[in-house]
Structures are given as C-alpha cells and as structure tokens.
Amino acid sequence: MPHDDIILSMNNITKKFGTVKALSDVNLEVRRGEIHAICGENGAGKSTLMNVLSGVYPFGSYSGDIVFDGKVCKYKNINDSEADGIVIIQQELALSPYLSIAENIFIGNEQAKAGVIDWNETRSEAAKLLARVGLPENVDTKIMDLGVGKQQLVEIAKALSKNVKLLILDEPTAALNDEDSAHLLDLVRQLRNEQGVTSIIITHKLNEVADIADDVTIIRDGSTVGQMEITAETPLDQDELIRKMVGRELTNLYPDHQANKPGNEYLRVKDWTVHHPLDADRIVVDHANFYVRAGEIVGLAGLMGAGRTEMAMSVFGRSYGSRISGEVYIKGKKSIFPMSNRLSMLGWPMPLRIAKSTV
Ligand SMILES: Nc1ncnc2c1ncn2[C@@H]1O[C@H](COP(=O)(O)OP(=O)(O)O)[C@@H](O)[C@H]1O
Ligand SMILES: [Mg+2]
Known part of the structure; x- marks a missing residue:
C-alpha cells in the first residue's frame, strides 16, 4: 500500500x-x-x-x-x-x-x-x-x-x-x-x-x-x-x-468431546462464602457449591471479577479472603483444617494445585 x-x-x-x-x-x-x-x-x-x-x-x-x-x-x-x-x-x-x-x-x-x-x-x-x-x-x-x-x-x-x-x-x-x-x-x-x-x-x-x-x-x-x-x-x-x-488446516474448530467416565465423588464444596480480605462486608463468593469426581476435569467459567480465582484460592488453604464459611468434604467425609494457613493444606490427602487463569 x-x-x-x-x-x-x-x-x-x-x-x-x-x-x-x-x-x-x-x-x-x-x-x-x-x-x-x-x-x-x-x-x-x-x-x-x-x-x-x-x-x-x-x-x-x-x-x-x-x-x-x-x-x-x-x-x-x-x-x-x-x-x-x-x-x-x-x-x-x-x-x-x-x-x-x-x-x-x-x-x-x-x-x-x-x-x-x-x-x-x-x-x-x-x-x-x-x-x-x-x-x-x-x-x-x-x-x-x-x-x-x-x-x-x-x-x-x-x-x-x-x-x-x-x-x-x-x-x-x-x-x-x-x-x-x-x-x-x-x-x-x-x-x-x-x-x-x-x-x-x-x-x-x-x-x-x-x-x-x-x-x-x-x-x-x-x-x-x-x-x-x-x-x-x-x-x-x-x-x-x-x-x-x-499454521495448519483447521477442519474442526471444536473437536468432538472425548467421553470420559469419572469415578466417585472426591471433593465437594458446600455453601462456600467468602468476603473480601480488606473489606469484610463485601461478599466475593456467595454460597457456591460444586463437586469434583475422581479423574475428571472440572471447568470454572465466568467473567473477569466473577470470583473464580477467589473461590479456588479460598478453598485451597484459605489463601484468599476473610470470614470464610461453608463446608468441604473429601470422599464424603467432612474435612476440618486450621484456618488461614496455606501450609495446612499439606495435610490434605490429595495435592490440589490452582493454576492462575489466563483468560
Ligand atoms: N516477561 C517475560 N519473560 C519471559 N518470557 C516472556 C515474558 N513475556 C512474555 N514472554 C514469552 O513471550 C512469548 C509471547 O508472549 P506474549 O507477548 O504475552 O503473547 P500473547 O500476548 O500473544 O499471548 C510467550 O512465549 C511468553 O511466554
Ligand atoms: Mg497477550
């Protein structure tokens, strides 16, 4: 031009x-x-x-x-x-x-x-x-x-x-x-x-x-x-x-979903509620519920600011938030772990890793 x-x-x-x-x-x-x-x-x-x-x-x-x-x-x-x-x-x-x-x-x-x-x-x-x-x-x-x-x-x-x-x-x-x-x-x-x-x-x-x-x-x-x-x-x-x-022919933008047979429930999070770490009156996660079965991949979808990372981090060693309430079950058994301590998670039976989302 x-x-x-x-x-x-x-x-x-x-x-x-x-x-x-x-x-x-x-x-x-x-x-x-x-x-x-x-x-x-x-x-x-x-x-x-x-x-x-x-x-x-x-x-x-x-x-x-x-x-x-x-x-x-x-x-x-x-x-x-x-x-x-x-x-x-x-x-x-x-x-x-x-x-x-x-x-x-x-x-x-x-x-x-x-x-x-x-x-x-x-x-x-x-x-x-x-x-x-x-x-x-x-x-x-x-x-x-x-x-x-x-x-x-x-x-x-x-x-x-x-x-x-x-x-x-x-x-x-x-x-x-x-x-x-x-x-x-x-x-x-x-x-x-x-x-x-x-x-x-x-x-x-x-x-x-x-x-x-x-x-x-x-x-x-x-x-x-x-x-x-x-x-x-x-x-x-x-x-x-x-x-x-x-850089190649793309014949299928969304390839067929590969069926996977998940096992039994491994993790369940119930009524998980988290407040902002600095502003304890502000609710960031409001009575969230989800479960993960053995061997499956669970996606957390939502817009930026929806609270995805905050939810994941607050479950993982309570490494985010204040005034956290709700229950965590592992293999159906209610889990009790000390508050506000990342290291407490080391005692968990399954290593949970939270990857920072890039979307
Ligand atoms: N500060 C950095 N240090 C090291 N590698 C980096 C850094 N920033 C970007 N990269 C690498 O450079 C490449 C291009 O990254 P980026 O420009 O962020 O890609 P895009 O914006 O297209 O997604 C990637 O391989 C990324 O890992
Ligand atoms: Mg970029």
Whole structure:
C-alpha cells in the first residue's frame, strides 16, 4: 500500500527474554485513522510487541526500529510514548480500586494550579471525558464499585485526557459481556470516525475482527505470518485467518468431546462464602457449591471479577479472603483444617494445585 499514509511502522522487531525469543523480525504497518487488529494464538507475541512499541520494554532491549508519525522512536519508558500520543490499555486493567473515577483519570497527570490539585477542574474535566466515552457515572464513584466494562471505559477516558493519537487495546473485550463489548467497539469506531484516532486492537474474537478492523496483522510464534485488509468488498475470510493463526488446516474448530467416565465423588464444596480480605462486608463468593469426581476435569467459567480465582484460592488453604464459611468434604467425609494457613493444606490427602487463569 505505497500511497497510504502510514502512521506507524515497526520493522524487524526482535525481542528476547533470556534465551526465549518472543519476537523474531516482526513487521507491523498501521495506516493513519484505521482500526488495525492483531491476531494470534496465546503466546504468539502480541502483548510483547505492544510493550515494545509503548516503551514498557525500552529502546535497547529489543532490535529493529519503530517509526511513529514520521519520527524514529527510542522510548525509554511508557511516559515517552505517551508524550507522542501512544496510549496502551493493558490486558490487566491498571486502575486504582480505592480511588475515584476522576482521580484515576488524572493520576500522574494532575490538574494543578501553583502545585495544588484543582479539584473543581479535575472533576469537571473528568465529567467531560466520561460524556465522550458514553459513561453516565458520577466522577466521584470509586473504581471498585464499577464493573469491568465501565472500568474499561474509564481507561479510554484516561487515554483521551492524554490527547491520544494511537490507542492500543490489548484484549479489551476478553472479560466483557456482549453488551459491554458492543459499546466498547462502537466507541473505538466513533473515535476513528469523529476524531481520526488510530487504534490497534488485540483480540481473539474473530467476529469482532470482521466487524471492526480495517486491517489485520497475524502473528504466530513470534513472527509476522500475514496481513489482510478488510473492506466492504472484501470482507474477512475467517477460515483463512484461523489457518494463518494456527499454521495448519483447521477442519474442526471444536473437536468432538472425548467421553470420559469419572469415578466417585472426591471433593465437594458446600455453601462456600467468602468476603473480601480488606473489606469484610463485601461478599466475593456467595454460597457456591460444586463437586469434583475422581479423574475428571472440572471447568470454572465466568467473567473477569466473577470470583473464580477467589473461590479456588479460598478453598485451597484459605489463601484468599476473610470470614470464610461453608463446608468441604473429601470422599464424603467432612474435612476440618486450621484456618488461614496455606501450609495446612499439606495435610490434605490429595495435592490440589490452582493454576492462575489466563483468560
Ligand atoms: N516477561 C517475560 N519473560 C519471559 N518470557 C516472556 C515474558 N513475556 C512474555 N514472554 C514469552 O513471550 C512469548 C509471547 O508472549 P506474549 O507477548 O504475552 O503473547 P500473547 O500476548 O500473544 O499471548 C510467550 O512465549 C511468553 O511466554
Ligand atoms: Mg497477550
């Protein structure tokens, strides 16, 4: 695309972590004012590439070069890239739960007069930004009282306060329900159409790519394996995209379930209730019940913030939470173990391991 106005080009980016080569000669070209999707399987290197771009991994810690808006970039940290109008919203949201929306938007970028924070200005500017992202909340509301979808909008409001030219969203809808996802994607589209904001969006959801992206770059095992342009005349070929992402023909996206015959009940958790470790009035897990039979795999599904990790950790050695109540049975026998001690679990007949969820 020689005639296009390229706002960003990343050329031959290679990044190693010790002996692990996370990125190998990756190329990315983004046109001004477009929504550019980056697709690839887990571990492909998408987040690493964006961290290189935004200075999280500073100049010198990778090889290759970055040109943004006509300028060669040698960012030492995230502040440097923000000064150029590149704002990244990380996979894990980085807001402070105990601060208000207004405080979060302007943290590190305070609205101050003569060295003193101007709260009237802070609150009225925050209110204007919330209106721009379509979030009808009071600016004094604490972040912890907002759902993930709304927190995501606060992150975007914060990005707008920094005069963003390139907005990077790393799997923004992974933890959102359909309605919140649709609102977020509409907003990204609106920023493009009305303010010419360029966006890079990392997502696994192919329908979102088809819906919102103008271009897609596909990364596999740390290398760029393809780029596809999406227009009204040439809509996204999802099969082609999947083939590029996984590197082989995929005849069956959801292979047949292999039947397994589980044994007898091994673990049962009854009426498990857990309160927040710092805010003992807040219920995080509310009378949860589940059981596990010998030899089976049990999935815990739920949106981010639903309490999956908290439930698992509170059962495992009570390593999360306060005011825990409920019962645990092992092979039908009620289990009693000392409170608040991870090591107490060593006495359990079965090693329970909790893997951190990555979804
Ligand atoms: N800080 C790190 N230290 C060591 N290895 C890392 C680090 N960050 C990422 N990696 C490795 O780099 C590869 C790419 O990771 P990542 O960019 O997070 O993938 P993606 O975002 O596409 O899922 C993976 O193999 C991952 O294990
Ligand atoms: Mg990632």
